[in-house]
Amino acid sequence: MRLGLVGAGRIGAMHAEILRGLDGVDELVITDADPQRAAEVAGKLGAAQVDSVATLLASGLDGLVIAAATDAHPELIVKAVEAGIPAFCEKPVASDIGETVRVLRRVADADVPVHIGFQRRFDPGYASARAAVVSGELGWVHTLRATTLDPAPPPAAYIPTSGGLFRDCSVHDFDIIRWVSGQEVSEVYAVGVNRGDDFIRAAGDVDTLGAVLTLADDTIALVSATRYNAAGYDVRLEVMGSRQSLAVGLDERMPLRSAEAGTAWPAGPAYATFIERFQPAYVAELRAFVASVHGMPTQACTVADALAASYVAEACELSRREHRPVRLAEVRQEP
Numbered sequence: 001m002r003l004g005l006v007g008a009g010r011i012g013a014m015h016a017e018i019l020r021g022l023d024g025v026d027e028l029v030i031t032d033a034d035p036q037r038a039a040e041v042a043g044k045l046g047a048a049q050v051d052s053v054a055t056l057l058a059s060g061l062d063g064l065v066i067a068a069a070t071d072a073h074p075e076l077i078v079k080a081v082e083a084g085i086p087a088f089c090e091k092p093v094a095s096d097i098g099e100t101v102r103v104l105r106r107v108a109d110a111d112v113p114v115h116i117g118f119q120r121r122f123d124p125g126y127a128s129a130r131a132a133v134v135s136g137e138l139g140w141v142h143t144l145r146a147t148t149l150d151p152a153p154p155p156a157a158y159i160p161t162s163g164g165l166f167r168d169c170s171v172h173d174f175d176i177i178r179w180v181s182g183q184e185v186s187e188v189y190a191v192g193v194n195r196g197d198d199f200i201r202a203a204g205d206v207d208t209l210g211a212v213l214t215l216a217d218d219t220i221a222l223v224s225a226t227r228y229n230a231a232g233y234d235v236r237l238e239v240m241g242s243r244q245s246l247a248v249g250l251d252e253r254m255p256l257r258s259a260e261a262g263t264a265w266p267a268g269p270a271y272a273t274f275i276e277r278f279q280p281a282y283v284a285e286l287r288a289f290v291a292s293v294h295g296m297p298t299q300a301c302t303v304a305d306a307l308a309a310s311y312v313a314e315a316c317e318l319s320r321r322e323h324r325p326v327r328l329a330e331v332r333q334e335p
Helices: 010-020 035-045 053-057 070-082 097-107 124-135 165-181 198-202 274-293 303-322
Strands: 002-006 027-031 063-066 087-090 114-117 141-149 185-193 208-215 220-226 234-241 245-248
Touching: 002 010, 002 053, 010 027, 010 035, 010 063, 010 274, 027 035, 027 053, 053 070, 063 070, 063 274, 070 087, 070 097, 070 114, 087 274, 097 303, 114 274, 114 303, 124 165, 124 234, 124 245, 141 165, 165 185, 165 208, 165 220, 165 234, 165 303, 185 303, 208 303
Parallel strands: 002 027, 002 063, 063 087, 087 114, 141 220
Antiparallel strands: 141 234, 185 208, 208 220, 234 245
């Protein structure tokens, strides 16, 4: 199998290394807007390098992995699908809802797999939580609590192009809430504050947020996120049911210490980064993409799924700005 990779930055370099280690991937061809960066990654892994996306798409690919800047995602997804090449694209599909809807229109009827990179779907803990909900062992679910706490903010230059904390970070929680619960979000109420670096406020973003989501079956989901959790990278999901409850991320490396005397758990060390926490999920995600190139079904996040999570993020941002509950119907667009 011959795979192409567009983008050799931090995520792209990680994907390249994973792809080179997967069974069935015989060739990897890399391109990047920065040829030197592409050359460094390709040289390290023994992969090939080409000088442009056009050359890459014309090189006889079996699949394409997109890890380029967000503004390049829509065109690359559409070009791959129109060429009959299965595509994996890091989230988001596009920088705004309108462009995401346009991509969905272009690819909806094509018989070509398109996976969007929401790796939590491939984490064993989240998969177990989904299975517990589907099987009914928890009873009826009444509450979900989803948390994404980053140890420190990204570089200041990233924040103005990130889309904001809801769209950049909590969108993972919104996707996994939909996937685990099997329910759509009907209404949100969200707040956000700034108590850290001024560059986040200057970009019109927040560094800490909270949101209450009401799902279609009246389940309540509580979401929290921050850029400042120096204890470590803390990502968890709690699912509370009428019969039983469970938690994802409650392991020995959870960056949270107990205030109870005599309690030494968790033992640590805490997760330092999202790559460290989700490395196995990233491998499983790309393995599933390779399987889909071979025509095997997977449970990947589709463009339509990514759009649904983006609607929740958009509604939360509107709620934060206008200090009011927002129905999802207010931000949806016809695909």
